[in-house]
Amino acid sequence: MDDHTLHAHLIGQQGSRDSLNTPVLVLDIDALDRNIARMAALAAGHGVALRPHAKTHKSVAIARRQIDAGAVGQCCAKIGEAEVLADGGIAGLLITSPVVAPKAVERLADLARRSSGLMATVDNDAVAIRIARALDAVDATLDVIIDVDPGIRRTGVASAEAAVALAETIAGLPQLRLRGVQFYCGAQQHIESYAERRAAIEERTAYxxxxxxxxxxxxxxPEIVTGSGTGSHVIDLELGVFTELQAGSYVFMDRQYLDCDLADAPAPPFEPALLVDARVVSANHDALVTIDAGFKSLSTDGGPASVHRGAAATTHFAFMGDEHAALIGPGIGGKLGAGDPVSLIVPHCDPTVNLYDYYHVVSGETLVDLWPVDARGRTR
Structure with missing residues (x-):
C-alpha cells in the first residue's frame, strides 16, 4: 500500500503525525521555510545569486519554494532530474555532471528546446562537439559551463590551460555559448573545524x-562562477569569487552537516527539517530497544543517524539490518516500550530522500500535505 493511500486521510487532522505508518520520511515545513529564507537572505545580502542543488530534495514543490524566495533556478546532478523539474515548470536549470551517453546527449538537446535558461557543464572537447551535433540536429542552442576539477579527480578540466583549450573549442561551435565555470570543492564540505575548512577552501579558491x-x-x-556548498557557503561568500551558490543540503540539515561548525558560531545557521519517524518494535532489554528503521530507511554512507526526539539526544544509534536499528542507552528499555515513536536526524539527506516516494509534510504534530519525491531514482 502506497503512502498516499495509507496517509492522505490524515491530512489536516490535529496530532495526525503520531498515526503515520513508520518508517516514514517527514518534512517539517516550518523549519524548511526558515532554512530557505535564511539562505536566500544571506546570498542576497552579498549580491550573489542562489541556484540550489535539487539533487538534495528531488522535489518540484521544494524547488518552487526556493525560487519564490529568490533563487534563480536549480542545479541538477543528472539529466533525469532536470527533465522532471522542467516538466514541473521549473526554469533556470544547470546540469552539474557531464552528459555523455549517446541517448543522454539526445535528451539534452531535446531539453534545450523546451527548458528556459537551461545550462550544462562540459569538461571534454569531444563531448562538447557531440552535444553541438545533437543540438544542430534539432535546431537548438545551449549555454554551457566549464567544469573545473578542484583536485578530487572526479570531473572537470585538470588545469587552467585545459580550461582555455576547451573554451576555444566551444567558441568554434555555434550551437554552444560559454557562460562561465563551475568549481565544487566536495572534499572540503564536511571538514568539521571551521578554521581548517576555511584554510582548505582559501587554498582551492586561489587555484x-x-x-x-x-x-x-x-x-x-567567465560571466558565471558557480559552485560552493552548504559546508563552505559562508566562507565562499566572504571570499567573493563565486557569482552564484549551489548549496543544497541547507534546506534539510543532515547529521553530517550538523556535526560541522558551518559559520564559526555556537549554533548552526540552519535547523533540521528532514527526519525519519520510526517506532519501537521491541523493548526487551534494559539498555537497548529496537526500532523499525534500518538500512532500507536511512542512507548508510554518512554513518549513524541521531535521535531528534523520543529519546535522549545522546542515545547511541546502531544499524541492525535491513529493517531494524538499535537505540542504546542506560535504562532506555524501561523508558520506551513497543509502539513508542522516535524521530531521527538522517546521516546523509540526498541518498536517504531517494529511498522514499513521498515527503510527509508536517507542521508541529499535524500532517498538512504529501509531496512526491518527483525525481526519485532519476539517476540517468
Whole structure:
C-alpha cells in the first residue's frame, strides 16, 4: 500500500503525525521555510545569486519554494532530474555532471528546446562537439559551463590551460555559448573545524582564481562562477569569487552537516527539517530497544543517524539490518516500550530522500500535505 493511500486521510487532522505508518520520511515545513529564507537572505545580502542543488530534495514543490524566495533556478546532478523539474515548470536549470551517453546527449538537446535558461557543464572537447551535433540536429542552442576539477579527480578540466583549450573549442561551435565555470570543492564540505575548512577552501579558491585569470587573458572571462556548498557557503561568500551558490543540503540539515561548525558560531545557521519517524518494535532489554528503521530507511554512507526526539539526544544509534536499528542507552528499555515513536536526524539527506516516494509534510504534530519525491531514482 502506497503512502498516499495509507496517509492522505490524515491530512489536516490535529496530532495526525503520531498515526503515520513508520518508517516514514517527514518534512517539517516550518523549519524548511526558515532554512530557505535564511539562505536566500544571506546570498542576497552579498549580491550573489542562489541556484540550489535539487539533487538534495528531488522535489518540484521544494524547488518552487526556493525560487519564490529568490533563487534563480536549480542545479541538477543528472539529466533525469532536470527533465522532471522542467516538466514541473521549473526554469533556470544547470546540469552539474557531464552528459555523455549517446541517448543522454539526445535528451539534452531535446531539453534545450523546451527548458528556459537551461545550462550544462562540459569538461571534454569531444563531448562538447557531440552535444553541438545533437543540438544542430534539432535546431537548438545551449549555454554551457566549464567544469573545473578542484583536485578530487572526479570531473572537470585538470588545469587552467585545459580550461582555455576547451573554451576555444566551444567558441568554434555555434550551437554552444560559454557562460562561465563551475568549481565544487566536495572534499572540503564536511571538514568539521571551521578554521581548517576555511584554510582548505582559501587554498582551492586561489587555484580557481588562476583559472579565471587564464580564461580572461584568453578572451573568455567567465560571466558565471558557480559552485560552493552548504559546508563552505559562508566562507565562499566572504571570499567573493563565486557569482552564484549551489548549496543544497541547507534546506534539510543532515547529521553530517550538523556535526560541522558551518559559520564559526555556537549554533548552526540552519535547523533540521528532514527526519525519519520510526517506532519501537521491541523493548526487551534494559539498555537497548529496537526500532523499525534500518538500512532500507536511512542512507548508510554518512554513518549513524541521531535521535531528534523520543529519546535522549545522546542515545547511541546502531544499524541492525535491513529493517531494524538499535537505540542504546542506560535504562532506555524501561523508558520506551513497543509502539513508542522516535524521530531521527538522517546521516546523509540526498541518498536517504531517494529511498522514499513521498515527503510527509508536517507542521508541529499535524500532517498538512504529501509531496512526491518527483525525481526519485532519476539517476540517468
Amino acid at each position: 580557481l582564481q588562476g583559472v579565471i585569470a587564464a580564461l580572461g587573458a584568453a578572451g573568455f572571462a
